[in-house]
Amino acid sequence: MRVRIVLLIEAATFLLLLGISIAWVMKPSGDFEPYFVIFSLVFVATDLFRRYLMLNRKKTKFTPTELVQHREKLRPIFEKEIFRCRHEKLRKDAIIRHVDRVDSYPNTDESKSGISPWFKVALVDTYHKGIMVILSAERLYIDDEQYFNKKGNSAKEIRAYLVGKIPYEDIEAVNMDGDEYYYFPHIFCHFSHNNEPYEELVYCQEVDMNNGHVHYSELVSFSDVRKQSKEVA
Known part of the structure; x- marks a missing residue:
């Protein structure tokens, strides 16, 4: 206004x-x-x-009451889709789309630097402020309770997922049905965090809780792994 x-x-x-x-x-x-x-x-x-x-519009987009209402509006929508994919053993694919560059879809311009206006992720879980999406599956190495992306002499190897956390307040809308190009969910986001939609990048392990329930347990932040790996390089 x-x-x-x-x-x-x-x-x-x-x-x-x-x-x-x-x-x-x-x-x-x-x-x-x-x-x-x-x-x-x-x-x-x-x-x-x-x-x-x-x-500064993102900082003042919601009043506290509006923020609660926005979160509670989106949370059950995502939880329902995640549960459906787990129960029916469907693909977890989703498309993240930049609200400010929405008309760039479905084209891509490889000549431009920076993050793409749309890209594919795996929608796997929710957290108290938003959704969790997998960007990649990677190997991490643990040595003396520290995590590295390079193997040391005595390091133990584990499989981990690089997960991006996207707050609900940065999600403008979601189309769960997809379109003629991609039939899985399209999530329209504001890229408010250094021109990315993620408030945080973390490494997680997938934990099977039985009866179709899966939990993504947070191990370490992406920044910590990068810092620790540089120190031993």
């Missing part, structure tokens, strides 16, 4: 500046300069303020 109000003020100021400019051209001797300067400053100030609001 605030962005719309500022945008209206900015548009009105621009029209005033345009009118003053036309009047100034038609009557060069007129005393238009003070008004032009004042409204120019107003226009610049509103433009900067609008940009500031846009950059």
